[in-house]
Amino acid sequence: MANAPIKKDSESDSATASDAVDSDAPETKLEIKPEQDVMFDKNITIHFDKPLSQYDKNKVKAFRATGHNKLAKDLIAYICDKSLTPRGITSIKYAKVKQQSLVKLIKSGKVFWPHADGERFCFVYENTLGKPVTDIKNSAPTLGWKPEDVIVNVANPLIKVLTNMRNMDIVHGEIWPGNIYYNGSAGADKVTLGECLSAPTSYNMPALYESVERALADPIARGTGTVADDLYSLGVSLAVILRKNDPMQGKSNAEIIEHKIEKGSYTTLLSKDRLSGSTLELLRGLLYDDPEQRWTLEDLESWMDGRRLSPKQSPKRVKASRPLVLNDVKYIRPELLAKDMTDNTDEMMRVIESGDLNLWIERAVEDKTVKIRVEQMLEEIGSYDRTEGYNERACAAVATALYPEIPIHYSALKFNPAGFGRALTYAYTTKANLQDYIDVMRSMFVLSCIRLQKTTSIGNILAKFDACKNYLNQTTLHYGLERCLYYMNPESPCLSPILEKYYVQSPEELLIALEGVCASGSPKVLLDRHIASFLSVKDRRNIDPYIGDLTSSDRYKRRLGLIRTLATIQKRSNLEQCPALAEWISNNLEDVYDRFHDAKKKDSIQRQIKKIKKTGDLTKIALYFDAPNLFQSDTGYFYQAMQEYTRLKEEKEKIIDRLENKKNYGQKSGQQVASVVAMVVAFGIMIVSAYVVMIKG
Amino acid sequence: MARKKKRKNKNKKTKKIGFKGFFIGLFVVLIMVVFTPTTAILLVGMLPTFVAYLVDNSLEKNKTFTIGAMNFAGCFPYLLGLWTGENTLPVSLNYLENPQTIIIIYSVAAMGYLINYIVTIGVSSVLVTKSKMRIERIDKEKQALKDRWGEKVNGKHDLDEYGFPIQNIEEEVLDAS
Numbered sequence: 007m008a009n010a011p012i013k014k015d016s017e018s019d020s021a022t023a024s025d026a027v028d029s030d031a032p033e034t035k036l037e038i039k040p041e042q043d044v045m046f047d048k049n050i051t052i053h054f055d056k057p058l059s060q061y062d063k064n065k066v067k068a069f070r071a072t073g074h075n076k077l078a079k080d081l082i083a084y085i086c087d088k089s090l091t092p093r094g095i096t097s098i099k100y101a102k103v104k105q106q107s108l109v110k111l112i113k114s115g116k117v118f119w120p121h122a123d124g125e126r127f128c129f130v131y132e133n134t135l136g137k138p139v140t141d142i143k144n145s146a147p148t149l150g151w152k153p154e155d156v157i158v159n160v161a162n163p164l165i166k167v168l169t170n171m172r173n174m175d176i177v178h179g180e181i182w183p184g185n186i187y188y189n190g191s192a193g194a195d196k197v198t199l200g201e202c203l204s205a206p207t208s209y210n211m212p213a214l215y216e217s218v219e220r221a222l223a224d225p226i227a228r229g230t231g232t233v234a235d236d237l238y239s240l241g242v243s244l245a246v247i248l249r250k251n252d253p254m255q256g257k258s259n260a261e262i263i264e265h266k267i268e269k270g271s272y273t274t275l276l277s278k279d280r281l282s283g284s285t286l287e288l289l290r291g292l293l294y295d296d297p298e299q300r301w302t303l304e305d306l307e308s309w310m311d312g313r314r315l316s317p318k319q320s321p322k323r324v325k326a327s328r329p330l331v332l333n334d335v336k337y338i339r340p341e342l343l344a345k346d347m348t349d350n351t352d353e354m355m356r357v358i359e360s361g362d363l364n365l366w367i368e369r370a371v372e373d374k375t376v377k378i379r380v381e382q383m384l385e386e387i388g389s390y391d392r393t394e395g396y397n398e399r400a401c402a403a404v405a406t407a408l409y410p411e412i413p414i415h416y417s418a419l420k421f422n423p424a425g426f427g428r429a430l431t432y433a434y435t436t437k438a439n440l441q442d443y444i445d446v447m448r449s450m451f452v453l454s455c456i457r458l459q460k461t462t463s464i465g466n467i468l469a470k471f472d473a474c475k476n477y478l479n480q481t482t483l484h485y486g487l488e489r490c491l492y493y494m495n496p497e498s499p500c501l502s503p504i505l506e507k508y509y510v511q512s513p514e515e516l517l518i519a520l521e522g523v524c525a526s527g528s529p530k531v532l533l534d535r536h537i538a539s540f541l542s543v544k545d546r547r548n549i550d551p552y553i554g555d556l557t558s559s560d561r562y563k564r565r566l567g568l569i570r571t572l573a574t575i576q577k578r579s580n581l582e583q584c585p586a587l588a589e590w591i592s593n594n595l596e597d598v599y600d601r602f603h604d605a606k607k608k609d610s611i612q613r614q615i616k617k618i619k620k621t622g623d624l625t626k627i628a629l630y631f632d633a634p635n636l637f638q639s640d641t642g643y644f645y646q647a648m649q650e651y652t653r654l655k656e657e658k659e660k661i662i663d664r665l666e667n668k669k670n671y672g673q674k675s676g677q678q679v680a681s682v683v684a685m686v687v688a689f690g691i692m693i694v695s696a697y698v699v700m701i702k703g
Numbered sequence: 704m705a706r707k708k709k710r711k712n713k714n715k716k717t718k719k720i721g722f723k724g725f726f727i728g729l730f731v732v733l734i735m736v737v738f739t740p741t742t743a744i745l746l747v748g749m750l751p752t753f754v755a756y757l758v759d760n761s762l763e764k765n766k767t768f769t770i771g772a773m774n775f776a777g778c779f780p781y782l783l784g785l786w787t788g789e790n791t792l793p794v795s796l797n798y799l800e801n802p803q804t805i806i807i808i809y810s811v812a813a814m815g816y817l818i819n820y821i822v823t824i825g826v827s828s829v830l831v832t833k834s835k836m837r838i839e840r841i842d843k844e845k846q847a848l849k850d851r852w853g854e855k856v857n858g859k860h861d862l863d864e865y866g867f868p869i870q871n872i873e874e875e876v877l878d879a880s
Binding site for chain 1: 761763765766768769770772773775776777779780783784787811814815818819821822823824825826827828829830831834835837838841842844845848849850851852853855856857858865866867
């Protein structure tokens with residue numbers, strides 16, 4: 007990679023738990039083998055020829071790493087996939103969680119990854135994991151550990167981890183036996199919970215370990231979740247570790263979910279095992295399907311202290327007295343109907359429009375709350391535009407009215423609103439069809455659905471979708487789908503093809519990346535819709551003042567707009583030198599130079615710019631062209647030159663006219679001269695005469 | 704409106720003639736009264752000047768002045784003779800009776816014609832040469848302006864508010880060809 011611009015403050019902006027590295031300690035000389043090693047920070051070497059495939063998580067790959075100086079020697083590096091936005095911001099808080107049973111984060115940030123020939127986000131942990139409790143391919147194991155071992159060595163340590171994480175306001179999102187590690191001997195020692203930052207929350211976790219509502223969403227679109235979701239996952243994890251039988255063996259995810267809705271999670275997982283005592287209590291508490299009823303961390307603390315908690319009656323799900331038939335399937339639970347209705351939208355719309363749904367809710371379901379919700383929603387969907395996709399939108403809205411906790415299901419998308427951003431980024435980077443996403447953002451139905459859901463920070467989510475609706479309607483450079491990408495997923499790196507080899511998450515990193523792009527080649531373009539949207543979302547002060555120039559039909563204005571944008575970023579980021587960028591700018595100012603009429607001035611400016619570019623200071627270049635009257639004075643002098651030209655032309659015409667048309671050209675002047683000459687001669691003659699007369703006299 | 708202009712011009716002319724004429728008239732009258740002998744010589748001797756005045760169509764009467772100056776120079780020795788010797792009418796008439804006097808005076812006047820002729824031709828040639836050289840310099844300056852400011856400085860193109868052609872000059876050349 008090219009020499010990066012120098013920062014005035016040499017702080018690292020990535021999370022680290024290794025602040026304990028002694029800066030006074032003598033640095034050991036590192037032996038780096040470029041064909042197999044990558045340096046990540048000055049103290050960590052990642053060995054890209056030594057994969058740790060037992061720790062791989064689908065697209066996220068693990069590699070052996072070595073720490074130097076005061077760092078632990080044995081490390082694991084997780085290299086993130088660009089399509090899966092990692093939880094970089096969460097890593098800052100994660101690093102502060104000091105818990106032995108949670109894998110310790112050493113460092114996170116971006117690293118140049120040879121396999122990808124570009125930068126990737128990376129998390130480096132201490133390798134204290136051991137063996138996963140279950141292989142990741144076996145998502146529903148039956149391990150039959152002893153209850154007392156599970157309580158002491160699995161439940162207790164993980165509860166402490168979750169308590170600490172809750173205190174740091176972090177949701178883990180990947181608690182399942184494939185991410186719980188032990189020393190190989192069941193229950194012999196405390197387990198270690200694996201990392202959760204290298205992919206979106208719950209992306210790598212099988213649906214079995216999710217509550218019904220989250221399991222129905224696409225893995226990429228589950229959203230961050232809550233502590234209650236973590237506790238549910240813990241409950242399921244404990245259940246599968248303890249149980250000796252799998253009641254759902256051979257069943258698909260959809261069947262398991264249906265069973266959970268019908269019979270409850272506890273029965274679904276443990277109906278064939280008999281548990282007793284505190285273990286039973288624990289699992290019952292954790293496996294409540296209603297998150298309001300589910301045990302909290304306070305309840306768990308009480309349980310750990312030996313206090314008995316009074317069992318809560320799990321409210322029964324609503325059940326209709328008679329079924330509603332849809333596509334030859336009989337539904338007596340509104341939740342199951344809501345889950346399936348969006349797969350049969352045309353048939354469902356017939357049921358809705360015929361009034362059968364209303365009748366069924368009123369007479370069979372007999373739940374006022376559901377009735378009111380559905381009636382209100384039916385009224386709302388009546389106002390939707392009957393354009394293409396109307397049935398899908400209407401069914402998604404009615405499904406939410408029937409079962410508000412369900413993920414929004416539109417066409418091929420199943421998403422929780424909080425997970426929409428990461429799902430959109432994933433779809434974009436994997437070149438999936440984005441039309442469904444665009445339809446969702448453009449439509450009103452998604453707002454109707456969100457209002458019904460018990461989402462945390464609902465106001466924020468509503469505002470985001472509303473904003474995206476406006477962004478899609480605008481075609482200016484920094485609006486459109488690209489802006490929606492970065493607005494809905496603030497942790498997304500910039501996805502511009504110009505920055506293909508870079509992992510850019512801030513305007514400062516963008517400038518450094520562009521410096522690298524210019525140092526390694528001569529790109530034609532340095533700013534596209536992605537970069538413009540990215541900058542505008544991250545910090546509009548970097549680019550919004552120059553949008554007029556950047557979108558101008560005049561090329562020179564676009565060029566000046568680009569220079570000013572880059573200079574603003576350099577100034578605000580406190581970066582000192584960008585020599586390659588300055589060189590690129592200097593070589594691509596033809597359009598600006600052409601705005602000067604005066605060739606001498608052009609040469610002078612070019613010489614000045616050549617001097618300034620050596621400093622690598624883009625601000626100076628921008629300020630040079632911002633000088634008042636730089637262009638105006640040139641235009642003024644140009645008009646003067648035009649007048650001069652016209653004057654000369656007229657003078658020439660006059661002279662030619664005089665030469666060609668006047669027969670006696672110069673006669674008048676000649677006569678005037680002649681009269682002077684004659685005067686002089688006459689005067690001479692008179693002097694001589696007087697002299698002669700005087701001599702004679 | 705036209706009448707007023709004519710009257711104005713007439714007044715101007717009248718004023719011009721009046722002032723000059725008065726001066727000359729006064730001069731003449733004085734000479735005649737005070738210097739009768741001198742007047743006699745001048746009346747005869749300055750005849751070429753009177754003729755030149757009548758023939759000279761120019762406003763400035765430069766030719767008349769040329770000839771007049773030389774004519775007077777021709778008369779001057781005789782006038783000087785009068786003024787330094789016997790300043791009487793018979794002496795002046797005596798001068799005038801002498802053909803040599805007339806020949807000399809009129810020859811010197813003729814030199815005035817010659818001076819006018821030669822100098823006018825000379826000056827005219829110089830001016831023509833100068834004009835041609837000026838044309839060459841103008842061409843160079845124009846080219847220098849074009850080199851510095853571009854083809855559009857010739858003012859033949861439609862320019863926008865910033866001075867740039869609305870149609871590209873190259874396109875125009877292509878169109879023209």
